[in-house]
Amino acid sequence: MDDPGLDPNTPPGLHLVSGFLAMEPTDSLLSMARECGGGSITDGVQRFVWEHCISKTVKTGYAYYIKNFVKKLIFEIESSHGTVADELYEQYGYYMTSLRDDVMTNGNSRVCKCISFLFPAGCYRLPSFPQSRKLVLPLHCSLNMLEGDTGCSLWPSSLYMSEIILSFPDRFMNRSCFEVGSGVGLVGICLSYIKASKVTLSDGDLSTLANMKLNLELNQLSTGNNVPERSGETPKKVKCIHLPWESATEGDLQEFMPDIVLGADIIYDPQCLPHLVRVLAILLNQTKTDAETRKEDYQVSSPGSKHHHVEANGSNQENIHCDHDLASSDPACDQRCSTNKAYAIKEYYSRPVAYISSIIRNVDTFNCFLELAEQANLIATDVTETLKPLNLLPYMHSYNRSSIRLFTVTCK
Ligand SMILES: C[S@@+](CC[C@H](N)C(=O)[O-])C[C@H]1O[C@@H](n2cnc3c(N)ncnc32)[C@H](O)[C@@H]1O
Structure with a gap:
């Protein structure tokens, strides 16, 4: 008992x-x-x-x-x-x-662990709020941090990015999302869970890509390459592509035209940075045609989109309603709902935005990224203090969220 x-x-x-x-x-x-x-x-x-x-x-x-x-x-x-x-x-x-003692210390040992995102009771109005108050996601990870060019283990920045997605779902739902350096795929699983309209994950390492696909399947997502553009339902398919930044061309990237680009813990190798910045600049420079934007307007306001409606009013202004934008019993969640709504009104039709979460291990490397971004006509803004996620991993003492910074990157 x-x-x-x-x-x-x-x-x-x-x-x-x-x-x-x-x-x-x-x-x-x-x-x-x-x-x-x-x-x-x-x-x-x-x-x-x-x-x-x-x-x-x-x-x-x-x-x-x-x-x-x-x-x-x-x-x-x-x-x-x-x-x-x-x-x-x-x-x-x-x-x-x-059990032999040396098995876990030798070579590339894989484990399957479960990450539980625990939601405070007062946040029940958030579209991401699960009835059981916890979202449990199994993930195959390596115990060797370097396996798969570091992509087979789970890094704190992707836990942080997942908390951002689950805390501010309106920023990502019904939007087409593209992640670079996706590693084990946790961010993509969260994007799919909150109903992003399209989710594409990418990585430059083939063994990481294979492990990522395994994780998507483990979470009931399929990884076929023919992901429907906008089905109005949770995309049960997540596209996974091999994308080394060094060889990625404009042609490789032009089919994606994401609304949102994401990257967690990808700024650490100075040699890769010029290529990473070039990839970000291509993805963020893409502008949808009027026809594509109108098509998406229709789908956002269609009955299939449960939580988020856009209505054109007489003065040609948009009224955006969040179904969950009602008072909850948790002030932290109320603040997130109104932040979500304000964001939706201001940013819905603007150009693509990237969210980059990172531990700044080496200031020079990070400054190099900022300089390259500036040269590529990108604006990087530190939004760590203004966009704070809920603490959904209160039991994870190994995860030091205060060491992580969040940046948005847009085109000038
Ligand atoms: C530190 S891991 C972070 C993985 C995951 N985003 C996370 O936070 O758990 C860096 C990821 O970037 C990928 N990566 C590194 N250099 C790359 C490059 N030049 N092109 C494409 N992907 C690259 C690695 O394969 C790895 O998956």
Whole structure:
């Protein structure tokens, strides 16, 4: 039986389960387990961990992670003279004989982890709000950060970009989105979830592209190349293309004409920057013809678009309504709804915009990007302080959101 105070659907139990599913560092998980027990790993916490974490994932790819975690749990409980549950000893004993220690430290080991985006209850008016209040996305990732030219592991900037998409869905829904350097594909899965009209992901590394496709399929999205332009429904297809920035030509990119370009953690290699900036400039310079814009106006105001309507009024001004633009019980969400609405009114017909999230590891490299952008007639604006996402990953202590900056990039 569970500890009566611990519930897998509310914190701190929810955070412990989510941290476990996301394979948070085991020390961080241990501190969440302690928090669940009011400072120590009680018998109730052990039962909770067994029932809601270990026994539910024991037959999946969590074996090495569980082995590590249980080893630390046992050590901590024994050190404080507690009694270790039989199930934990047995599971650890089984792994001791069946798992080799060197497997996870050698080569390109892949794991499948689940990222849970946890929505505050007051945000129920956001179109991205899931009924269960959590959006759980499984992802195949490598434990080797360099595998696939770094694209097979999940980087914090794409967690941040995902929080932006889920916090400000009106900016992306019914818009055609194109991501460069997509890595494991998390951003594309979130774009598809909030009903972007078209989602194209790209990467320059072929093994990353293969892993990305695997992840899209794992999340019930298909990766065929004939994605319908605007179906009025969630695009269940996401296009994945091989796009090394160095060899991408205007011809390669002209078929896409995205409304929004996205990039997470792509500014780190000075040698790639001129090519990246050239790709951004081509994508951001594309202007839709009047006919294409009119076609999209119709589809945005059609019954298929559930949350967002544009109506032309007598004075040739647009009235834009968000269905969720009603008072919610959370001021942070109210602010996001009105920001979404103001943004929709101002920007809907403007030229494409890029959102770039980045950890600035090297100031010189980042300044080089800004200079190249300026030379290419692009305006990069730091919007980190004005566009703050909801904290949807409160359990993820390894994710330091304060180290990430968000930029918009547009053509002059
Ligand atoms: C640090 S990873 C970030 C991946 C993902 N956006 C994330 O945040 O999790 C950088 C990504 O950019 C891709 N990349 C790096 N250089 C590239 C290039 N010259 N052309 C195309 N893609 C490139 C890598 O393959 C990798 O997927």
